[in-house]
Amino acid sequence: MSEPLLRIENLVKRFGGIKATDNLSLDVASGQLHAIIGPNGAGKTTLISQLTGQLRPSSGSIRFAGQDITRLPAYRRSRLGLARSFQITSLLPDFTAADNVALAAQAHDGHSFYFWGNARGEKHLRDAARSALARVGLERRADVVVSKLSHGEQRQLELAVALATKPLLLLLDEPMAGLGVTESADMVKLLQELRREVTIVLVEHDMDAVFALADRISVLVYGRVIASGAPDVIRKDEEVKRAYLGEAHAVVRHG
Amino acid sequence: MTASLNARNAVAALVVAGLLLLPLYSQASGNVFALTLFTRIVIFALAASSLNLVMGYGGMMSFGHAAYLGIGGYAVGILAFEGIGSGFIQWPVALLVSALFALVIGALSLRTRGVYFIMITLAFAQMAYYVASGLSRYGGDDGLTIYKRSDFAGLINLSSRVQFYYLCLGCLFGGLYLIWRIVNSRFGMVVRGARSNEARMQAIGFPVTRYRLVCFVIAGTICGLAGALFANNTDFISPSVMYWTRSGDLMVMVILGGMGSLFGPVLGAIVYLALEELLSRITEYWALIMGPLLLLVVVFGRGGIMGLLGRFSRE
Numbered sequence: 105m106s107e108p109l110l111r112i113e114n115l116v117k118r119f120g121g122i123k124a125t126d127n128l129s130l131d132v133a134s135g136q137l138h139a140i141i142g143p144n145g146a147g148k149t150t151l152i153s154q155l156t157g158q159l160r161p162s163s164g165s166i167r168f169a170g171q172d173i174t175r176l177p178a179y180r181r182s183r184l185g186l187a188r189s190f191q192i193t194s195l196l197p198d199f200t201a202a203d204n205v206a207l208a209a210q211a212h213d214g215h216s217f218y219f220w221g222n223a224r225g226e227k228h229l230r231d232a233a234r235s236a237l238a239r240v241g242l243e244r245r246a247d248v249v250v251s252k253l254s255h256g257e258q259r260q261l262e263l264a265v266a267l268a269t270k271p272l273l274l275l276l277d278e279p280m281a282g283l284g285v286t287e288s289a290d291m292v293k294l295l296q297e298l299r300r301e302v303t304i305v306l307v308e309h310d311m312d313a314v315f316a317l318a319d320r321i322s323v324l325v326y327g328r329v330i331a332s333g334a335p336d337v338i339r340k341d342e343e344v345k346r347a348y349l350g351e352a353h354a355v356v357r358h359g
Numbered sequence: 360m361t362a363s364l365n366a367r368n369a370v371a372a373l374v375v376a377g378l379l380l381l382p383l384y385s386q387a388s389g390n391v392f393a394l395t396l397f398t399r400i401v402i403f404a405l406a407a408s409s410l411n412l413v414m415g416y417g418g419m420m421s422f423g424h425a426a427y428l429g430i431g432g433y434a435v436g437i438l439a440f441e442g443i444g445s446g447f448i449q450w451p452v453a454l455l456v457s458a459l460f461a462l463v464i465g466a467l468s469l470r471t472r473g474v475y476f477i478m479i480t481l482a483f484a485q486m487a488y489y490v491a492s493g494l495s496r497y498g499g500d501d502g503l504t505i506y507k508r509s510d511f512a513g514l515i516n517l518s519s520r521v522q523f524y525y526l527c528l529g530c531l532f533g534g535l536y537l538i539w540r541i542v543n544s545r546f547g548m549v550v551r552g553a554r555s556n557e558a559r560m561q562a563i564g565f566p567v568t569r570y571r572l573v574c575f576v577i578a579g580t581i582c583g584l585a586g587a588l589f590a591n592n593t594d595f596i597s598p599s600v601m602y603w604t605r606s607g608d609l610m611v612m613v614i615l616g617g618m619g620s621l622f623g624p625v626l627g628a629i630v631y632l633a634l635e636e637l638l639s640r641i642t643e644y645w646a647l648i649m650g651p652l653l654l655l656v657v658v659f660g661r662g663g664i665m666g667l668l669g670r671f672s673r674e
Contacts, residue, residue, distance in 0.1 A: 156562060182564030190562075196555040207552050211564035216545040217573065223545040269563055 107170055109134040109273055109303050110155075115164035117150055117327075124150040125161070126327035132273070137299045139306045139314045142324035143348060148307045149191055151324070152277050155305075156188045157181045169272060182211065185272035189262040189279055191307075195250045201261050202246040205233035208268035236268040237261075240294060256287035263294065273303045280310045292316060315339070323348070366668040371622045374629070378528055382521045394520055400632045401527040402588045405534050407612040407624035409581035414610070415619035416542050417574045418554030422477045423464070423484025424609050427457045427579045429491060429601030431586020436503045436596040446509030446517075450587050457583025458576050460487070465575035469568055484606055491598040502597025509591055517591050527588050531625070534581050539621050541577065550574045615656055617665025626664045 110132040117125035124147045132138045142148055153159040155166060157178035165174045173181055196204050203224070209232035210216060210223065223229070237243045240260040245253060253261065259279055266274055279295070280288045292313050298304065299317065308314050314321065315335050322332040325347045331338055338344055378401065385394040410424045434453035443449065468479040497503045508517035517523045541547045553560045553567045560567050590596045599605070608631070616627025634652070638645035660667040 158558065158562075177566070178558075178561040179564050179566045182562060188562055190559070194556060194559050194562075196552050196559060198555055199552070203548070207548055207560075208563040210545055210548065211560075216549045216565070216570065218545040219541050219547075220544055222543050223548045224543065226545075265559075265563060 107167070108132055109169060110305070111167040112155075113165045113167070115151075115154065115166065116162045117147075117154060117159060118162045124327050125154065125164075128164070128324075128327060128329055130322055130329060130332070132303065132305055133320075134272075134303050136319040137295075137304045137306060137317055139308060139318035139321045140324055141308065141311070141314055141321060146324040147327040148324055149277060150327070152188065152191075152275055152305075152307060155275055156186065179211075182269055185270070186275065187266035187269045187271035187273070188275040189259075189266050189277060191277040191281060193255070193258045193262060195258060195261060195265070197251045198249065200247050200249055201237060201242055201253065201257075201264075202230065202233045204250060204261060205236045205264050205268045206230060208265045209233060209236075212269050232268055236264040239267055239298075240264045241290070256283055256290075259283060259287075259291065260294070263298075267298070267302075271302055273305065274298070275305045275307075277307050278309060279306070280308060280313055288313065366671045367620075367622070367665055370626070370668055374622075374625065375532075382524055386521075391520070394524055396632070396636060398520075398524050398527055398592055400628050401524070401531050402585050402592060403609070403612065403632060404625040404628035405527070405531045405588070406582050406585035407609050407616070407628050408531070408534055408538060408621075409578045409585065410609050411613045411618065411621075411624045412538050412541070412581070413575055413578040414613055415617075415623070416547065416554065417550045417571060417578075419469070419571060419575065420473075420477045421480045421575070421578075422603070422606050422610065423480035423482075423487075424578075424582060425603070425605035426464075426484035426487040426601050427461065427582035428586040428589055428605065429487060429596070429598065430457050430460050431583035432590035432596040432600055433491060433494075433497070433503075433586075434583070435509060435587045435590040436505050437497055439505050439507060439509075440497060440503060444507050444510045446511045449509050450584070453587040454580050454583050457586065458580040461576045461579025462572070465572045465579075469571050469575065481603055481606070484601055485603060488598050488601040488603075491601060498597070500598060502595055502599070505590055505594045505596065508594065509587070523591065527592070530584060530588060534584070535621060535625070537581070541574075542621070546570065546573070611653060613663075615653060615663050617663035620662070620665040623663055623665040630664065 108131040112128060112130040115125050115128045116123060128151065140148055150159065154161050157176060161174060165172060167173065168186055169184060171184065173184065206229045209229050234243060234246065237246050240263050242257060242260050242264060245257060250258065263279065280291055283291060288310060295317055306317065318335055320333065321335055321338045322329050323338060323344050330347055331341045331344050381397050382394060385391060406428055410421065413419045413421050431453040434456050435449045438449045438452060464480065464483045468476055471479055492500050515522055515526060542551065549560065549565055549570045553571060557567055612627035612631050613624045615631055616625065617623030634649060635645065638648050656663060662669065
């Protein structure tokens with residue numbers, strides 16, 4: 105039996121006396137879209153930050169593509185094919201959309217100790233940027249400075265940046281956050297396409313989106329996985345309903 | 360960023376032309392002082408431009424940049440004192456020692472961020488200051504007189520005012536061209552990206568700190584060159600070159616001219632040093648006038664003089 109793409113075992117993260125991640129174990133199989141849901145404060149972003157290397161776990165292990173990455177710095181994980189989008193849009197605000205994506209391509213094109221040539225003139229980086237922008241529908245906004253893009257466009261750009269690193273696994277931290285109805289629908293459509301190419305871990309509050317997209321859903325409460333399974337199973341799970349209450353009702357009604 | 364004829368480029372072109380023609384004016388009018396003043400300005404413009412590379416483009420608020428002026432200067436002064444007068448030895452040593460100093464300081468201080476980075480770079484520069492004060496063989500507090508300028512085997516005569524001026528100007532333009540190439544290169548994009556959003560740069564796969572360190576070393580080396588020029592210009596080097604207020608002067612030049620714009624620090628150095636000269640002729644309390652002036656530029660002209668010019672060209 106082959107190992108899953110991502111395997112989290114007995115992960116613990118303490119902040120003082122609080123366990124934000126409490127002995128959490130989770131497998132993400134290659135090719136799946138695995139959604140992680142849970143009420144506010146369940147430790148979803150803490151988990152993502154440990155996966156990407158922004159936070160060091162207190163104990164436990166993370167294996168990715170057959171390698172122990174628990175102690176690897178963020179940039180090394182990115183090189184292995186782990187890409188993330190940020191919950192709060194986190195781009196390079198004074199660079200153009202194309203620059204943002206080209207830099208991501210550059211990061212995966214050998215070292216960057218080249219001091220002389222004009223980086224913006226490098227065709228293959230620009231081409232990579234164009235195609236990633238086209239992938240998310242932003243090709244016509246390539247030369248716009250990020251701070252001038254709309255919120256929805258910035259969310260799309262986050263995805264383009266992640267895609268430009270040619271990831272094996274895409275960690276998406278609330279990609280719909282702050283999007284309007286049509287923008288959300290566009291994003292769902294986009295993720296629907298992307299999931300065919302890349303394994304995705306999706307943290308999201310928008311239950312419609314989660315149940316429309318996910319192959320598998322894990323429910324996080326107080327840093328623990330209380331249920332994990334196919335969307336139909338999760339929808340019927342009594343413990344999930346109890347823990348989740350308000351949002352669980354919403355799930356039932358919309359689903 | 361097109362190279363159209365906007366206010367910024369027009370001013371930059373005018374200043375370049377003025378700097379190139381200055382010796383002609385000085386000779387025609389017999390105004391030797393202008394040449395002396397502008398030699399000094401050009402040297403500080405080079406130092407400020409190197410600070411701009413780390414501070415403006417790299418977002419690293421180094422408050423100890425004058426240390427490299429001193430280190431470059433002392434390398435020249437000490438070698439001259441010990442009887443090694445050749446510039447072909449003095450200058451490479453000045454650059455090398457500055458680079459090594461920057462490597463050590465950078466490796467230690469780049470572990471910190473924000474205010475701590477400012478304080479730690481300041482502390483290292485002050486250490487260099489006190490070390491220089493303790494060099495009793497080389498004059499200690501009183502400094503070291505350099506009796507003979509660097510000798511370049513007849514290639515160029517540093518004792519000729521005009522030749523020395525053009526050498527300084529050549530170093531400045533060369534330095535600016537180098538910085539321009541660097542900030543637009545792959546390397547420069549990484550450093551500028553890290554200034555904009557460090558977490559993002561790490562998330563897309565850049566080991567940010569080592570790029571910053573290299574940037575820090577390049578800037579220190581360029582400033583070391585300015586130090587070698589400085590020592591030759593004044594025929595004298597003393598610890599006061601490294602004092603923290605001097606680092607502050609360099610910072611003011613960068614901010615006044617416009618952080619993160621290639622030509623800003625040159626304008627900053629010109630305006631700052633020329634004003635200092637003019638005002639100190641009027642009153643010994645010149646700093647009382649200079650202070651509020653700087654305040655006005657910083658408060659109303661975000662982006663310094665270059666920022667103001669940019670606004671004019673947009674309207």
